[in-house]
Amino acid sequence: MKKVFINGPITPAFIANSIEKHQSKHSIGAHNIFLGQVRADVIKDKTVAGIDFTCYEDMAHPILDDIREKAFKTFNLTCMHIYHSLGEIKAGEVCFFVFVSAKHSKEVYAATEYLVNIVKKKVPIFGKEIFEDESHQWKVNK
């Protein structure tokens, strides 16, 4: 079981460190990164200050293992990492980090899009959008 969930925001330092760790892997010629950032949406005159993420981890981990296995079979990847935040993440902070590496660029574009979409659709993660006045609503992926 690979580590996916991180308590709190995914920091620029964490992302930089992930890139650095791959510099010793000399078969890699292409990396691609997707970063999901919390938006300060304005809904009925109220501004989203942050999202509090929770997850059904016992269900999420086997689903993530399947996603990873299928992506390695489908795309010619060398490395794949998926990270998602739990807890309260403020607007402007990064909550989702997908990092794929391969020999060539073509594979990494397709794999990134696939992974981002399937994680949003299949992994039981829930988000409470907290407004600046501390009221909230539940986020639903479109």
Added chain:
Amino acid sequence: MAVIKYFGAIAEVTNCNEEQIEVSDLKVSDCLELLNEKYNLNTIDVSVALNQNLVDRESTIKLSDNDEIALLPPFAGG
């Protein structure tokens, strides 16, 4: 006894994260009906997982002791 787990918007309505339920001769669909009567969950789009796998809300699978049923609101990762 089986355990029912609640998440997100559903846990907010039930006001707890989990509870035990007596399951003798109870199907998944019966269990949902009971919980719906208790908490009036009709306003939320609920998915159901039995032992961490999604099942149909109308499922006639019989529940057993130690099963874990989870009521899941819409997913919102990313």
